[in-house]
Amino acid sequence: MVQEKIIGKGTWIDKLASELLEREKTLGRNLDLIRVESGLGASGIPHIGSLGDAVRAYGVKLALENLGYKSELIAYSDDLDGLRKVPEGLPDSLQEHIGKPVSLIPDPYGCHDSYGMHMSSILLDGLDKVGIKYEFRRAVDTYKQGLLKDHIHTILQNSVKIGDKISELVGQEKYQKYLPYFPVCAECNRLYTAEATEYISDEKKVKYKCHDTEIGSKMIKGCGHEGEADITKDLGKLAWKVEFAARWSAFDIRFEAYGKDIMDSVKVNDWVSDEILKVPHPHHVKYEMFLDKGGKKISKSLGNVITAQKWLEYGNSKSILLLLYKRITGARELGFDDIPSLMNEYNEIEDTYFGRIKVDNQAKLTKLKGLYEYVNLLNPPKQSSIHINYRLLIELTKIFKEDRNERVMKKLIDYGVIKNPETEVEKLIEIAGNYSDEFDEQEKIAVELDDTSKKALDKLVKALQAEEEPEDIQNTIYQIAKANDVQPKDFFKILYQIILGTSRGPKIGPFITDIGRKQVAKTLSEYL
């Protein structure tokens, strides 16, 4: 095998950082501070995909630092975007604000300065919770401070060339007719309805007319106002097709990942950056969108949104970081039911990191260890955490709903999984409990019972219902099976199927005592 030099920690993140550095060196740009960017949507409830964009960008920042460069992550909220439709579950009163920049819409929950800030805060909170550090920027401030005015000017001067190029690159003809700039209408405060047709270069003003426009399948009424907007003073924004380029240039961004849904926009922006603004575009990596289990795009209206906050109720932050750092390629169908295996997988890579699991392929070992370090944001713990199979925890929390913490802890000690009650484990019990309460609803499954089994089951129900506690339930079950010509093995299986919905389970005697024998008798009797 050709020995490849391992870059950084050996993961795709390191490879990406190294490609970025190679490119920057070729371009000969200053590398004193390498900025990476992540755009945060501010129009809807931010889901795990939005979080992933920032988390991965942060990973690149870490990789760059690890390779000896200074770097920072800019988290940029697109809060000058207009509200296109009211997301599912939000007050209908927002309807009147459709078309307005989200930073100019009041926060329906009243806790932030605007609707847009409310949404961004949810994402920022998610980032804080998983330990991602960032510099926060807002579109509304960026425009108000005039940070993009020179770029806007250059872009508008070249609007014909850009319009043609957009049409050529992505087949969108709109900008051959209109300027790629949306003023906020001075009369009605709306974006998009005000279509700009002419740029007066000397005065740095665009002429616009506010008229009806279609967003999605909805018509938005324009107010008919005709006016001129000063791009240096009045509020307005560049169209997405050219806006990134202006922003990259203004903030000196060297890297930004993007989802495949905005691939076309990135393509155009790269060209605008290189050819119009004459600033080399940032290095990119494209990622697939997270899809739900049916392969559908995650969208608010379908109600399949996975937010960081929701995820953290059922899994820890390591499980999110593992999900996002383990790989970037490939379409992913994602659901909360991926949490248990990610929780377990973290334990596995931790064991690998601490040498308790042997991996013979050196490159793979390096990569796994590297992944572990990234999941710990390149600050891995000195010692391993306590490992408990997450599915076991879910099973146990499913069984114990009252005094859950104590009783599950006791079981874990009985099973020899842990020696003493630990606070670290309490947290796990709590989130596993949330998971089982929410998702692992016990379904009544069809269990095939022949007559002999039924007879045996009936005997067992009677035994369990008896006033005095049978001395040894385990033995009782065994005896009943034998006395009724049922294979004990099969009988146990039936019991597990009824009680747990699986064909196996914990030792059943003590288990029945744990749940409550009368309760079990009741459940079993439903199958007679």
Place this chain on the structure above:
RNA sequence: GGGUCUAUGGCGCAGCCAGGUAGCGCACCGGACUUUUAAUCCGGUUGUCUAGGGUCCGAAUCCCUAUAGACCCGCCA
């Protein structure tokens, strides 16, 4: 119309992005232990790694073509 991704034992998937013996979970089957029970241990099948070509000493992995499915774009941000 343009683009991206996916295709691996019965099922679900990992491995692919830095090529080096095809793996995991579940299911199933057989065996060890006559009360074994989140059981444990041992063994197991026929995986043409979707098809065809290419590069290479070597390809599930890289390149090209094809087929099927999914998604994105062609409103807008």
